[in-house]
Amino acid sequence: MKGQAIAIGVVIAVGVGMLVMMSGLVTSLNETRDTYYDRYRLAEVFAPVTRAPDRLLGRLAEIDGVSALESRVVGGALIDLAGDDLPVQAQAMSLPDLRAPRLNDVFLTDGRMIASGHSDEILLLKSFARAHGLRPGDALEATMNGARRSFRIVGLAQSPEFLYVTAPGELIADDARFGVIWMSRSALAAAYDMQGAFNEALLSLSRGANDAAVLDAVDRILAPFGGTGAYPLEDQTSNMIVSEEIGGLEAASAGVPPFFLAVAAFLLYIVINRTVQSEREEIGLMKAFGYSNLEVGAHYFKLVMAIAIGGALAGCLLGIAGGRALIQVYVAYFKFPFLVFQLDPASFVIGVSVSIAAASVGGLLVLRSVFALAPAAAMRPAAPADYSRTGTIGAALNRFLDQPSRMVLRRITRQPARMAGAMTGIACGMALSVSMITIYAGFDRTIDLTFNVIDRSDVTVSFTHAASDATIYELRRMPGVTLVEPVRQVSAVLRNGLDSYRGVITGLAPDARLGRALDVDLAEIPLQNGGIVLASALADLLDIRPGDVLTVEVRQGRQPVLQIPVTAVAESLLGAPSYMDLATLNRALREPNRVSGAYLTIDSASASEIYRALQDMPTIAGVSLKSDAQVSFQTLMDTGAGAIRYVMGAIAFVITFGIVYNSARIAYAERSRDLASLRVIGFTKGEVAFVLLGELAVVILVALPLGAVMGYYLSFGIAAGFSSELYQIPAIFDPASYGFAAMVVIGAAIASGWLVKRDIDRAELISALKTRE
Template sequence: MMSPLDRKLLRDLWRMKGQAIAIASVIATGVMLLVMMSGVVTSLSETRRAYYERNRLAHVFAPVKRAPLHVIRDLADLPGVTAAEGRVTGSALISLPSLELPLRATAVSLPDLGEPRLNAIHLTDGRQISHDKPDEIILLNSFARAHNLTPGDALSATMNGAKRTFRIVGLAQSPEYLYSVAPGEMISDDSRFGVIWMSQTALSAAYDMQGAFNEALLSLGPRTSLQEILDRVDMVLDPYGGLGAYGLKDQTSNRFISEEIVGMEGSSRVVPPIFLAVAAFLLNIVISRMVQSEREQIGLIKAFGYTNWEVGLHYFKFVLVIAIGGAVAGCLSGIALGRGMMSLYLTYYKFPILVFELDPASFVTAFLISILAASAGGLFVLRSVFALTPAVAMRPPAPDDYSRTGRFGALFESLLDQPSRMVLRRITRQPGRMLGALVGIACGMALSVSMISLLAGFDKTMNLTFSVMDRSDVTVTFTHALGQKAVHELQSLPGVLQVEPERSVSALLRNGLRSYRGSIEGLTDAPHLKRAIAKDLSPIALGDQGIVLSKALAKTLDITPGEMLTVEILEGRRPILKIPVANFAESLLGSPAYMRIDALNKVLKEPLRISTAYLRIDSNQADQIFKALKDRPNVAGVSLKSDARAALQKMMNTGAGSMRFVMVAIAAIITFGIVYNAARIAYAERLRDLASLRVMGFTRSEAAFVLLGELAVITLAALPLGSLMGYYLNYSIAEGFSTDLYQIPTIFSPASYGTAALAVLIAAFLSGWLVKRDIDRADLVSALKIRE
C-alpha cells in the first residue's frame, strides 16, 4: 500500500512535470554522451583488437631499400620475435579511362603459395590470386566501390616507370588499411587512394626485387621490449639500407584510429560532467524553492508524527526520481546514438563489421554520477528541512528585510509605469534568487557559445589549411629525391604557372624521453605556395639554421624555442643531428616540422634535392598537365588540393566529425531547458501575486508583463556573463576534441556569440510564451487560496 508521502511525491511530480522533465533532460544529455562515447571507445578498441589478432597484424614494420630474403631468418632468430616475413611494397599510379588525373596507390606483395604469416587480408569479393598468373591482382574494396570496379574488370597502373594492365580477381579489406590514406597525406579519400595486392613473384619482377624484399614484418611475443627489438632490427638491416623500424603505434592507419579513440576518451571526460553540473545546479534551485513554498506542509507532516529523516527522504526521493529517470532516458538514447555513430565510423574506418558494444561500466558510472550530481544539488537544501520544527514551519516565514535596499527604484518612478517598477523592485529586493536564475541562463549561453565556436573552429581549420598554409593547386610527389632538373621540367609544362619545391625526409624527433616519428619538410627561402605561418597568419622566415615546429609537435615533445632538438634522420646516411628550435608555427592538421630546404639538404649532404613539388596551374590546361605527369616514371602521385579539401569537408560533415552537429543540437536543447526551468520557477513563486494583480484589475498582459519582464531583464543580464563563461569553456571543449593529428583552434568569433545570444533569446521567448499561456489559464480562486 502506498504511503501518504509517496502519494504526495507523485502529485508533486505531476504538478512540476515541466521542470522535472527539463532537469531530467539535462541529466539524460550528460548520461547519453557518456554512454555513447564509452560505447564507441569500447567498440572501436575491441573490434580493432579482434581484427588485428584474426588477421595477424604485425607488431613491427621495418622498411629497407633492398635486403636478400635470407635476412628474414636473422630477424626471426631475434629474442622475442615469434614470426617474421619479408614482402615487397611500392608506389603505383592507377589510370582510369574516366579520369585524367592519375590516382595514387600502394602495391603490396602476397606469398605465392598460401596465406601470409602476417598482415593477412580479408577477401570480400572474388577469389585469391594465382601465383602463375602475374597479371592478377586483388584491389582494396573501398577504392573499387568508389569507382564501380568489380572482379573481372581490367585496371591499368604504372609501377616503377612501366605501365601495365591487370585483371582484378578479388576485392579485399586489410587491418593495415583501416584508415586508407596515401603516404604523406592526412585526409582519407576512397576515390583517390587504392591498394593493389599481387603475388610475390610478379611484384618482385615489377620493382626489380627478385630474391629480395624491401619491408620486413615481425610479430612479437608477450613481455617483449619493443624498443630493444627495434634497435636490433635496425642493426640487422642497416647494411642493406634500413630506413628505421617502427612499432604498430606509429603505423599510419593504426595511428589515426588510436587518435580517434584517445580523442573520444578525452571528450567523455570533459563534456558529460558539464551537463551533470548544470543539472545539479538546477535541482538545487528547484528543491530550494519547493521547500520554501511548502513550509506549512512540512510543519503539518512533522506534527502528524513523521520524523526528520522521513520528511527529508521524501524530498530526496523527488531528486532521485528525476535523476534515475534522466539516467534511464540517457542510457537508452546513448545506445541509439552510439549505434548511429557506428555507421558513420564504418565510412572512414574499413572494418568488415562494426557493432556498437555496450560498456557495462558506463551504465554503472552513469547512474552513480547522475545520482551523485542530483544529490549534490539537493542535499544542501534538505538541511533546512531538518531545521524546521512544526511550530516554526506552520507559521508564515518572517517577511524579508528590505530596509537596507533604500529607494533604489525612486529614481525611476517618473520614468517607469507601475508594472515596470514592480519588476525592478522584485529584482533589487531578492538579489539572491535573481542571481541563481541569472547564472542558470548564463550556463545555457556558455554551452551554446562553446558549441557554436567549435563549428567555427572546424571552419577555421579548413580555411587556414587550404587557403593560407597551402596556396597551391596541385601537389606532385616523386618516387625518390630528385635533382633541380625536375623543377625545370615541371616549369616547362604548358599551363604550369609556378613551381615550388620541397624536400621531405622521415625523421625521429627526440627531446629527452619524449619522441615523435614524423618528417621534416624543407621549404624554400621565401615560399609562396606552401608556408609555415605564425599566430598572426604571417609567414615565418626559415633561417639558415634551426627548425620550426608546429605547436602541437612542440607540446608533444615538451620543448621551447632555443632548446636543442635531437633529430634522427631515417633516410640515406641516417645522421643524428642536434638542431636548435627556432620558432613555433600554427598547424591544424598533423604535426609538421620545417627547415630551409638548402639547410636540410646540407645536413643530409645531398645538395639540390627535392621530393615534392607544389604547382599553381592554369585550370583550362589541367587535363594536359595531368596527362603529362601520368606518363613520368619518377612521379609517385599527383593530388589536387580541391579534392583534399572536399574530402576533409565530407569527413567533417558526414563522418566522425559530424558529432559536433550533435553537440550543437544538444546545447540548443539544454539552453531551452535551462531558460524554461527558470521561467517555471518564477511562475510557481509568484502565482498568488499574479492572481492578486488580476483581481485588482490588471489585464492578462499587464500581469504577465510583471513576470516576463523579470525574465527578460535576467536573460539580457545573463548574456554577457554567459559569453565570458563560454569563452573559457571553449578552451576545454576544443582541447577534448583535439588530437596529435588534428587540432581544433579556440577562436573568438563575434558571429558565434551573436548566434548563441539569439538562441538564448529565442529560448526565452518560447519559455515566456508557454508560461504566459499558463498565466492566462490560471484559476484565480484556487491561486488566491494558497497561503504564504
C-alpha cells in the same frame, strides 16, 4: 511542476545518454579493432629497408622476443583509370605465392584470392574499388617502377593495416584518390627488381618482449642494407588515427556527462527548495500529526529519485539509439569489415548510479531545511523578508517607471542573491552555446587557413625518389604550368630529451609563395637561417621552444643524426609539420640540388593535358589536387571524427533551453500567488505577464555578456578536446558566433516565456483569495 521535472529529466537523460553512447562506441571500436588485429595477425613492428636479401630473415627471426616474421615487397604505383586524366596514387604490396601470410593477412570481401603462377591477378582495396565502381573481373592498368602493366582484378579485400586509408606522407583520407593493390610475391618482386630480396619486414613479438631492444636489434641488422628505422604499431598511421579517436571518445565520456549531471543537480536543488518553501505549512502539519523527519524527508526524496531515475532510464535508451546511429559514421570513416555497436554494461550502472548520486546531493541539501522545521513554526507563514536596506535602490527611477516596471525593479534589487543565481545559470547555458558555435567557426578556420593561406598551390607532385632539381625545369616547361616551387620531404625522428615524434621535415625554397611557414599572425617565417621551424602542435608535443636544439635522426639516405636549433614556431592546423630551408636541408644531408616533389599552379584550361603529361613521367609517384584534398578534409570533418561536434552542439542548445526554461518556471512558481493576486486587484493579463517576464528579460540581458566572457574561455578547453594529431581546431573570436549564441538564448527565453505566460493566463484566481496572507 511536470514541465520542470521533464526539463531536468532531459538534462539528466542527455548526460547519461552521452555516457552510454560514448562508452559503447569506445567498447565497440576497441574490441572490434583488437579482434580484427588478432584474427588477421597485424604486425607489431614494421621495418622498412631499401633492399635486403632474404638470407637476413634468419637473423631477424633469432632476435630475442620475436615470435613471428614475414617479409614482403612494397612499392608505389600509379593507377590509370578510364575517363580520369589525373593519375591515382596506389601502394602495391606482396602476398606469399603458396601460403597465407604469417602476418598482415587480408580479409577477402568479394571474389577470390590470387591464384599461384598468375602474375597479372591482383586484389584491390574494397573502398577504392567501390569509389570507382570496380568489381572482380575488371581490368586495371597501373604504372609500377616506370613500366605500365595490365592486371585483372580477381577479388576485393580489406586489411587491418588500412583501417584509415591515406597515401604515404599524407593525412587526409580519400577513398577515390588512393588505392592498395595486393599481388603475388614473385610478380611484385619482378616488377621492382626484388627477386631474392625484400624491402619491408614485419614482426610479431612474444609476451613480455622488450620492444625497444627488438627495434634496436632490427635496425642494427638492416642498417647496412638501407634500413630506414623500424617502428612499432603505435606509430603506424592507420592505428595511430584509430587509437587517437578512441582516446578522444574515452576523454569525452569521462568529462562531458558529469557537467550535465552537475547542472541537473543544481536545477533539482532550486526546484525542490522552492517546493519545500511553498509547502512548509503542510510539512509542519504532517509533523504535528506524528510523521517523523525521515518519513517527511522520504516523500521529497522520492520526488527527486523519480526525476533522476526517469531521466537516467531515458538516457540509457537515448545512448543506445545514438550509439547505433553514430556507429554507422565510424563504419564509413574507418574501414572495419564489421562494426556492431556493443553496449558497455558498466556505463548503465555508472550512469544511473551517478545520476542518483548527483540528484541526491541536490535533494539532501534541501532536506536539511525540512528536518530543521519545527511543527509550530512551520504552520505559520514565513516571516516577510527584510527589504529595509534596499528601499533607496532605484528610487530615483520610480518617477520614470510605471507600476509593473517598478515591481520588476524592486524584485531584482531586493533579492540580488536569487537573481545572481538565475543569471549564473543562464550565463552557463550561453557559455556552452558560445563555445560550441565557436568550434564550428574553428573548423571552418582550419579549412580556410590550410587550403587558402598556407597552401596556395593547385597541384602537388611527388617523385618516386629524391631527384635532381633539373626535374623542376621539366615541370616549368609544361604548357599551362604558371608556377613551380620545389619541395623536399625527408622522413625523420625528431627528439627532445625523452620526447620524440616520427614525422617529415619539409624543405622549402627561399622565395616560396605556394607552400609557406606562417606565424600566428599569418606573417611569413624566413627559413634562410640554418634552423628548423616547428608547427605549434609539434612544438608542444616535443616540449621545445625557439632557441632550443632539436635532435633529428634522418631515416633515409645516409641517415645522419643532426643537431638543429629551433628558430620559430609556425601556425599549422593540419598535421604536425616542420620546415627548413631547402638548400640548408640538402647541405645537412650532403645531397645538394635534390627535390622530392613540387607545388604547381596551373591554367585550368590546360589541366587535362598537364595531368596526362605528369602521368607519362617515370619519376612521378603521385599527383594530388588541392581541391580534392579540401573536399576530402571537409567530408572528414562533417562525417568522420568531426561529426561529433554537431551532437555536442545540439546538446548545448538543449541544456541552454533547459536552464532558461527552469529559471522562468521557478520564478513563476515562487510568485504564482502574487501574480494571481495582481489579477484579482485589476491588473490585466499583459501587465501581470510583464511583471514576471520583464524580470526574466533583465536577468537574460545581464547574463548574455557574462556568458559571452565565460564562453570565450570555455572554447579553448573544448577546442583542445576536439584537436588531434590529424588536425588542430583553433578557438577564435568570431562575432557571428557570439551573436548566434545570444539568439539561441533569446529564442529559448521567448519560448519559455510563452509557455509560462500560458500558465499565467490560466491561473486560478480563487486560490489567491483563499490564502491567509
